[in-house]
Amino acid sequence: MTEVILIPKRNVDIKLEADIINPDSFAGKSAEEIGNLPIWQGPRTYPLCEFFEVKVNGGSSEAETIIRIKGDASRVKRIGEGMSAGKIEIEGSAGMHLGTGMKGGEIFVSGDTDSWPAMEMIGGxxxxxxxxxxxxxxxxRGKWHGMKGGRIVIEGSARHQVGGGMDGGEIFVEGNVEGFCGIRQTGGLIIVKGRALRGVGAEMTAGTIVIGGKIERFSPGFEYMGIEEGLTLGGVELKGKFKKFIGDYAISxxxxxxxxxxxDTNTEL
Amino acid sequence: MAGTIVIKNGYVFDPLNEIKGEIMDIFVQDGKVVTGLSAAELKTGTFIDAFGKTVMPGGVDSHSHVAGSKVNAGRVMRPEDHYKATIQKTSLLHSGSGYTVPSVYKQGYDYAAMGYTTVFEAAIPPLEARHTHEEMRATPILDMGGYLELGNNFFVMRYLREGDIWRAAAYVSWMMKTHKTYGVKCVNPAGVENWGWGKNVSSLDEANIHFEITPREIIKGLSEINECLGMPMPLHLHANNLGHPGCYTIAKESLKIPDVIKPRQNMEVEWAEIKMNPAKNRSVYLAHLMFNSFAGTTWADLESGVKELAGYINNKDHVVIDSGCVPFGEATTMTGDGPAIHDIYTLTGNKWSNKDVEMECGSGVLPFTYLKSNPVHSVQWAMGLECLLLINDPWKTIMTTDSPNGGPFTKYPEVMTWLMSEAYRKQTLSECHKWANDRSEIGGVRRELSLYDLAILTRANPARTIGMAHRKGSLGVGADGDITIYNINPQQLDPNNYEALLRTFRKVEYTIKGGEIVVAKGEVVSIPEKRTYYSEVHVEDEKEKEMLADVKEWFRYYTLGFANYQTPKKYLANPTPIQVNGKR
Incomplete structure (x- = not known):
C-alpha cells in the first residue's frame, strides 16, 4: 500500500491542468519523482512540487496507491483523469474534469466539485x-455518448445536464438538479432525490431516470404508463408511489x- | 546546400519511368532530381543510405477535403473530434488538434509523416476560394491546388442551356484565373441547384427547375469545355444520385457521356524526363467510385455494384477513378452534394449542416461512424477495396478514402495493407458483418498489389491523372525532389505479415520534399517552403470581354461586388500558375 500525500502550498491564480495527479502515473515513483511530474498552467509547465508538497509512505503498485490531497484543489483541473485503479481522497473541493474518463478505482471528495466531474466515465x-x-x-461537447459505466454518488446537488448522453452506469443525486437531466440518455440509471428544473430525459431513447421531487416543467414527449410502488433500482429502495412514463417520443x-x-410532489401530471 | 541530397542504394519504384525496384542512387540538387552530383556537391549535400529500403516518389493525393469552408464547418461542429487528438507545440511545430478534420497544421504534418508531399483539395466553391486558399497557405509542407465546383453554376448552366459553349468556356477559363484553381469539378450536376428548392434530380435526363438543363447536358458541356481548353486534368465528376441504393446505374450512364470526347492537354510546362507518355489520356476522372457503386433497390437488399462498373471501366480507356475506401471508424462526411448529406441525416439523425452557396453550388457536412458490425458499412469497406482490385489496369485507379468521407487520410496505411495482403483482408472479413462477404466479390479476390502497383495508385497515377506528372509522381531528371523512403526490403516483403506493413506505412523512414528532409522516422524535422498550383487558362480577349459584360450584368444577384469577387495572388503560398491554352 502506497500513500501519497499532496499538501497545497499556495493559492493558484490561473487554473492548473493536472491529469498526472493519478494513481496510474504516481505508482512506483518516489516523492521526488512525483514532485517533478509536469503540470500545465496556461501555456507553461511546472513541476508538481511548485504547487504541492509531496510525501510518500510505503511501497508501490498502482492498484494500491492512495492519493490524499490535504486541502483545497478547486483550481486544479483533471485530477484522476483516465485512472484505472487506486484511490484519490480530496479533503476539500476539486476543480473541473475530476475523474474524466476514469476506468476504475475510487475518488472521494469531501467538498464540492466544479463542472464535468466523471465526464465519459467508464468504470469506478x-x-x-x-x-x-x-x-x-x-x-x-459535441459528442453524443457520455458515461458508459461506473457509479457517481453526489450527497449534495448537481446542476445542468446530469448524465447527458449516458450509455450505462449509475448516478445518484441526494439533492436537486437543474435542466436537462439525462438528455439523450441511451442506457444506465439516474436517481435524483430532490427536484428537477426542466427537460428531464429530453431525447432519451433508453435507460431509466427517477425524480423524487417536483419537476418544474415536464418534458412534452413522454407517455403515461401507470403508477408503481415498492421500486428497487440500482440497489436503492425507493419509498412511495411513482408515476411511470415512457419516452422521449418528441423525436424517436x-x-x-x-x-x-x-x-406526491407532482400532483398535476 | 539546401535542397541537395543523395539517396544511395535504395530499391527504387518509379512507375512513370518503369523502374520496378531496381537498386539505384537518386540525386537531388536545388530541389530537382538530377543525373548526378560533383564530388564537391556531394560533400555539402545530405547523404542517406537507403540500402534495404524502398524508395518512391513523394505521395500525391488527388482527392482530399483539406481546406475551405465545409472542412472548417466540420471542424467547428465537431469539438468531440478534437479533444482527444492533439499535438503539442514545439520549437518547430505549431500545436494542432483533430482526428477526422484536423487543423491545417496537423493536417500538413500528418500527411508528411505518411510520405505524402502533394495534396489537392477536391471541391472549392468559387465564393469560398479565398477561404480555401487561406487554409491551403497555412497548411505546412504540402504542395497544393484545388478543383473549382462548376456543375451547378448559374452562368455555366445558362450558357450551356443557350447552347453557347464558347461563352461557357470563356467563363470557365476566367473563373480558373479569378479563383486561382486548378481543375473543373462537377458535383451532382443539376441536382444541387434543385436542392435550393428542396428537390434533387433522379435521372440523367431530368431537367432541373428554372434552368431546364439536364445532368447529361452539363456533364457533356463541361467535359467538352474542359478538353477544348486543354485543361491539365479531365473533368472531375461526382455523379448524380450518389450514396443511394442502385446509384451504380446512373454512374455508369454518366461515364458513357465523355466516351466520345477526345482528351486534350494544352499546357505550357517543363516536363521532367519520363519514359512513359505522361500526357492526359482520359476524358473523365470519377471521384470516389465506392460511393457511386451501390446496387440493389433499398438498404435491405443493398449489394456492391463495383463489379459491374469495374467491368465497364476495364473495357474502356477514357475513365480513371479514385476509390473512396472505407477503413472503418470515425469519419466526417462532407460534400458539395447538399441533398446527399440531407439523406444521410434522415438515415442517422446525426447533427448536420447544409449550405447554399448563392449562384454557384451547395454543400453539407455530417459526422459519421463506420462500424464493422453494421451490414451496410461492411459492404462499403469491401466495395472500396473492390474499386482498386477489380479494375485490372492500375493506371485507371487512384487510392483515396475521399478523406474524411470514407475515413481520415491517416488511415491510408490500413488501406494500403488491405490492398497488398489477402491475409489482412481475410482477417478483417472475419471481424465484420457477413454482408461484406455475401454482397461483394471481395472474399474471392486473390489479387495482392505489389509495391510497384502501390506506387502507381498513390503517386504516379494521381500525378499523371491531374496533369502534375511534369514535376510530381516520378523521379525522372527535372522532377521535384519529393521522395518517400519506407523501411521495407522488397526482397523480404511478406504480405502475410501485415502488422509489419501497417507499422512501416504509418511511420515512414524519410519524407523528402524539394531535396530537404521533412520527416525522419515519422517525426517532422523541417518545414520547407510550399507551392500552390493553379491553371491560368487563356481564351481570346474578345470572347472574354463579351462574357464578362454579361457576368457583370448578372452580378447584382450576388451578395458581394464584382471587384471583391476575385482571389488575389497574395492569398496563395508561392503561387505557381500553369499556362493553359496558350500564353499571354
Whole structure:
C-alpha cells in the first residue's frame, strides 16, 4: 500500500491542468519523482512540487496507491483523469474534469466539485460529499455518448445536464438538479432525490431516470404508463408511489426510456 | 546546400519511368532530381543510405477535403473530434488538434509523416476560394491546388442551356484565373441547384427547375469545355444520385457521356524526363467510385455494384477513378452534394449542416461512424477495396478514402495493407458483418498489389491523372525532389505479415520534399517552403470581354461586388500558375 500525500502550498491564480495527479502515473515513483511530474498552467509547465508538497509512505503498485490531497484543489483541473485503479481522497473541493474518463478505482471528495466531474466515465466510483457543477457524467461537447459505466454518488446537488448522453452506469443525486437531466440518455440509471428544473430525459431513447421531487416543467414527449410502488433500482429502495412514463417520443418513435416521477410532489401530471 | 541530397542504394519504384525496384542512387540538387552530383556537391549535400529500403516518389493525393469552408464547418461542429487528438507545440511545430478534420497544421504534418508531399483539395466553391486558399497557405509542407465546383453554376448552366459553349468556356477559363484553381469539378450536376428548392434530380435526363438543363447536358458541356481548353486534368465528376441504393446505374450512364470526347492537354510546362507518355489520356476522372457503386433497390437488399462498373471501366480507356475506401471508424462526411448529406441525416439523425452557396453550388457536412458490425458499412469497406482490385489496369485507379468521407487520410496505411495482403483482408472479413462477404466479390479476390502497383495508385497515377506528372509522381531528371523512403526490403516483403506493413506505412523512414528532409522516422524535422498550383487558362480577349459584360450584368444577384469577387495572388503560398491554352 502506497500513500501519497499532496499538501497545497499556495493559492493558484490561473487554473492548473493536472491529469498526472493519478494513481496510474504516481505508482512506483518516489516523492521526488512525483514532485517533478509536469503540470500545465496556461501555456507553461511546472513541476508538481511548485504547487504541492509531496510525501510518500510505503511501497508501490498502482492498484494500491492512495492519493490524499490535504486541502483545497478547486483550481486544479483533471485530477484522476483516465485512472484505472487506486484511490484519490480530496479533503476539500476539486476543480473541473475530476475523474474524466476514469476506468476504475475510487475518488472521494469531501467538498464540492466544479463542472464535468466523471465526464465519459467508464468504470469506478466517484463520491462527492458536497455539490457538483454542470455536466456530471456527461458527454464531451459535441459528442453524443457520455458515461458508459461506473457509479457517481453526489450527497449534495448537481446542476445542468446530469448524465447527458449516458450509455450505462449509475448516478445518484441526494439533492436537486437543474435542466436537462439525462438528455439523450441511451442506457444506465439516474436517481435524483430532490427536484428537477426542466427537460428531464429530453431525447432519451433508453435507460431509466427517477425524480423524487417536483419537476418544474415536464418534458412534452413522454407517455403515461401507470403508477408503481415498492421500486428497487440500482440497489436503492425507493419509498412511495411513482408515476411511470415512457419516452422521449418528441423525436424517436421507438424510444424506450423510462422516467419515474414521485406522485406526491407532482400532483398535476 | 539546401535542397541537395543523395539517396544511395535504395530499391527504387518509379512507375512513370518503369523502374520496378531496381537498386539505384537518386540525386537531388536545388530541389530537382538530377543525373548526378560533383564530388564537391556531394560533400555539402545530405547523404542517406537507403540500402534495404524502398524508395518512391513523394505521395500525391488527388482527392482530399483539406481546406475551405465545409472542412472548417466540420471542424467547428465537431469539438468531440478534437479533444482527444492533439499535438503539442514545439520549437518547430505549431500545436494542432483533430482526428477526422484536423487543423491545417496537423493536417500538413500528418500527411508528411505518411510520405505524402502533394495534396489537392477536391471541391472549392468559387465564393469560398479565398477561404480555401487561406487554409491551403497555412497548411505546412504540402504542395497544393484545388478543383473549382462548376456543375451547378448559374452562368455555366445558362450558357450551356443557350447552347453557347464558347461563352461557357470563356467563363470557365476566367473563373480558373479569378479563383486561382486548378481543375473543373462537377458535383451532382443539376441536382444541387434543385436542392435550393428542396428537390434533387433522379435521372440523367431530368431537367432541373428554372434552368431546364439536364445532368447529361452539363456533364457533356463541361467535359467538352474542359478538353477544348486543354485543361491539365479531365473533368472531375461526382455523379448524380450518389450514396443511394442502385446509384451504380446512373454512374455508369454518366461515364458513357465523355466516351466520345477526345482528351486534350494544352499546357505550357517543363516536363521532367519520363519514359512513359505522361500526357492526359482520359476524358473523365470519377471521384470516389465506392460511393457511386451501390446496387440493389433499398438498404435491405443493398449489394456492391463495383463489379459491374469495374467491368465497364476495364473495357474502356477514357475513365480513371479514385476509390473512396472505407477503413472503418470515425469519419466526417462532407460534400458539395447538399441533398446527399440531407439523406444521410434522415438515415442517422446525426447533427448536420447544409449550405447554399448563392449562384454557384451547395454543400453539407455530417459526422459519421463506420462500424464493422453494421451490414451496410461492411459492404462499403469491401466495395472500396473492390474499386482498386477489380479494375485490372492500375493506371485507371487512384487510392483515396475521399478523406474524411470514407475515413481520415491517416488511415491510408490500413488501406494500403488491405490492398497488398489477402491475409489482412481475410482477417478483417472475419471481424465484420457477413454482408461484406455475401454482397461483394471481395472474399474471392486473390489479387495482392505489389509495391510497384502501390506506387502507381498513390503517386504516379494521381500525378499523371491531374496533369502534375511534369514535376510530381516520378523521379525522372527535372522532377521535384519529393521522395518517400519506407523501411521495407522488397526482397523480404511478406504480405502475410501485415502488422509489419501497417507499422512501416504509418511511420515512414524519410519524407523528402524539394531535396530537404521533412520527416525522419515519422517525426517532422523541417518545414520547407510550399507551392500552390493553379491553371491560368487563356481564351481570346474578345470572347472574354463579351462574357464578362454579361457576368457583370448578372452580378447584382450576388451578395458581394464584382471587384471583391476575385482571389488575389497574395492569398496563395508561392503561387505557381500553369499556362493553359496558350500564353499571354
Amino acid at each position: 466510483l466517484l463520491h462527492i460529499k458536497g455539490n457538483a457543477g454542470d455536466h456530471v457524467g456527461c458527454a464531451y 418513435t421507438r424510444a424506450k426510456g423510462v422516467l419515474y416521477v414521485a406522485v
